[in-house]
Amino acid sequence: MTIRIDRAGPIATLLLDRPQVRNALDAAMIDTLNAAFAELAADSAVRVVVLTGAGTAFCAGGDLNWMRASLQLHAEANLAEIERLSLLFEQAWAFPKPLIGRVNGVAIGAGAGLIACCDLAVAANHARFGFGEVKVGLVPAIFSRYVIPKIGVGHARALFVSGEQFSAERAFEIGLVHAVVDVPDLDATVAAIAARCRSSAPEAVALTKQVIDTVWEAERDEARRATIKTIAAVRRSAEAQEGISAFLEKRRPRWNLQS
Numbered sequence: 001m002t003i004r005i006d007r008a009g010p011i012a013t014l015l016l017d018r019p020q021v022r023n024a025l026d027a028a029m030i031d032t033l034n035a036a037f038a039e040l041a042a043d044s045a046v047r048v049v050v051l052t053g054a055g056t057a058f059c060a061g062g063d064l065n066w067m068r069a070s071l072q073l074h075a076e077a078n079l080a081e082i083e084r085l086s087l088l089f090e091q092a093w094a095f096p097k098p099l100i101g102r103v104n105g106v107a108i109g110a111g112a113g114l115i116a117c118c119d120l121a122v123a124a125n126h127a128r129f130g131f132g133e134v135k136v137g138l139v140p141a142i143f144s145r146y147v148i149p150k151i152g153v154g155h156a157r158a159l160f161v162s163g164e165q166f167s168a169e170r171a172f173e174i175g176l177v178h179a180v181v182d183v184p185d186l187d188a189t190v191a192a193i194a195a196r197c198r199s200s201a202p203e204a205v206a207l208t209k210q211v212i213d214t215v216w217e218a219e220r221d222e223a224r225r226a227t228i229k230t231i232a233a234v235r236r237s238a239e240a241q242e243g244i245s246a247f248l249e250k251r252r253p254r255w256n257l258q259s
Contacts, residue, residue, distance in 0.1 A: 001017055002016075002017060002018055002026075002028055002029035002032050002033075003015060003016060003017050003029065003032050003033055003036055004017045004054075005036060005039075005040070007045075007046070010045060010046060010047035010048065010198055011046075011047065011048045011049075011050065011194050011198065012040055012043075012046045012048070012049050012050070013049070013050045013051075013052060013102075014033075014036055014037075014040065014049055014050070014051050014052075015052055015053070015054055016029070016033075016051075016052070016053040016054060016058070016059055017054045018054070019053075019054040019055030019056070019057070021060065021063060022053075022055070022056075022057035022059070022060035022105075022106060023053040023054060023055070023057050023058065023059045023060060023111070024059065024060045024061060024062060024063040024064075024066075025059065025061065025062050025063060025066075025085070025088075025110050025111075026062075026063040026065075026066035027066060027081055027084070029063075030081075030084050030085050030088050031084060033088050034084060034087055034088050034091060037088070037091040037092060037095060038091065040095075040097070041091075041095060041096055041097070046097065047097060047098075047197075047198045047202060048097060048098045048100065048194045048197045048198050049095065049097055049098070049099050049100070050100045050101075050102050050190055050194060051092075051099060051100065051101050051102065051114065051118060052101070052102035052103075052104055053104055053105065053111075055105070056104070056105045057104070057105040057106045057107075057111075058101075058102075058103045058104055058105050058106060058107040058111050058114075058115070058127070059106075059107055059108070059110065059111025059114060060106055060108050060109075060111060061108040061109025061110045061111050061112075061132075062109060062110050064136065064244045064247055064248055065248065067138070067235050067240070067244050068241065068244045068245065068248070070235050070236055071236055071241060073236075075232075078232055078235075078236060079228070079232045082142065082228050082231055082232045082235075083228060085110075085142055086142050086224060086227070086228050089113060089114070089117055089142060089143050089145070089146055090224075092114055092117035092118070093117040093146050094209070094213065095117075095209075096205070096206035096209060096210075097202065097205060097206070098119050098120070098194070098197035098198075098200070098205060099117070099118045099119050099120075100118060100119065100120050100121065100122070100190060100193055100194055100197070101114070101115045101118035101120070101121030101122070101177070102121075102122060102186065102187075102190045103115060103121060103122065103123035103124060103127045103168070103177060104124055104127070104186065105124070105126070105127055105128075106127065106128045106129075107123075107127060107128075107129050108128075108129070108130045108131075108132060108165070109130070109131060109132060109133055109140065109143075110142075110143055112129050112130065112131060112143075112147070112176065113140075113142070113143025113144075113146060113147055114143075115129075115171075115176060115177065116143065116146045116147040116150040116151070116176060117143075117146050119197075119209075120178050120193055120197075121176070121177040121178055121179075122177065122178065122179045122180075122181060122186065122189050122190050122193065123168040123171060123172070123177045123179070123180050123181075124168065124180075124181065124182070124183045124186050125168050125169075125180050125181065125182055125183070126168070126183065127167075127168040127171070127180075128165050128166070128167065128168075129165065129166050129167075129168070129170075129171045129176065130159070130163065130164060130165035130166060131147070131159050131160050131163065132163040132164075132165070133160075133163070134160070134161065134163045135163040135243065135247075136240065136243030136244050136246070136247050136253070137234075137237065137239035137240035137241070137242060137243030137244070137253065138231070138234055138235060138240050138243065138244075139230055139231055139234045140160050141227040141228075141230045141231040141234070142227050142228065142231055144156070144160070144223075144227060145223045145224065145227060147176075150175055150176060151174045151175050151176055152174070152175070155174045168180045239255070242254055242255075
């Protein structure tokens with residue numbers, strides 16, 4: 001099992017459940033999450049969804065073993081996998097109900113991208129964030145369409161290019177999360193926000209999110225096509241495969257041997 005859905009009345013918790021790999025995304029998890037978002041969107045009994053991770057991490061990004069295996073795929077199959085990943089972020093962003101991120105630990109790469117898709121996000125004060133794709137020869141392409149509007153071009157350029165990890169406090173300062181709390185207060189804070197969201201009219205919430213989308217929808221369609229093509233090509237490149245292999249083998253990549 002890669003995810004779990006727990007329901008408590010009108011509030012559902014969508015749990016990323018691969019704690020052994022810090023809830024990293026692979027093809028099976030992406031497909032399961034896509035199905036879960038569709039199921040929860042269609043369930044009229046669910047008014048609010050909380051997205052969180054099992055164990056000590058929220059989501060450590062894309063599973064690099066999955067990324068490395070992409071070299072064995074035909075170009076069409078590789079592109080189809082990226083299409084499904086793109087659909088995951090689109091479903092999270094366009095989810096017709098309040099989506100609350102409960103950031104219980106690291107949220108790296110695609111994990112931080114999922115947080116950007118949430119309407120509200122609360123982070124434990126020890127949580128760490130980052131967009132480290134360039135460190136392994138990859139590009140933060142697919143989720144950039146959601147992160148950049150959230151944190152702004154200036155912060156995106158600094159964080160995407162450096163690949164640095166940053167604190168929950170900085171995530172709050174740049175608008176990636178909306179509150180930072182001590183660990184013992186995390187669940188109570190999320191519950192309070194969920195209760196406030198639950199009191200909103202459900203149809204009005206869905207329409208409000210659609211209105212927000214219309215402001216930038218045309219540009220997003222073009223960006224979606226461009227980002228899918230970019231990452232589908234990059235993750236099979238020699239540089240990306242070297243970076244991924246170096247990370248998994250706990251060594252420096254070739255381009256970093258002299259630093």
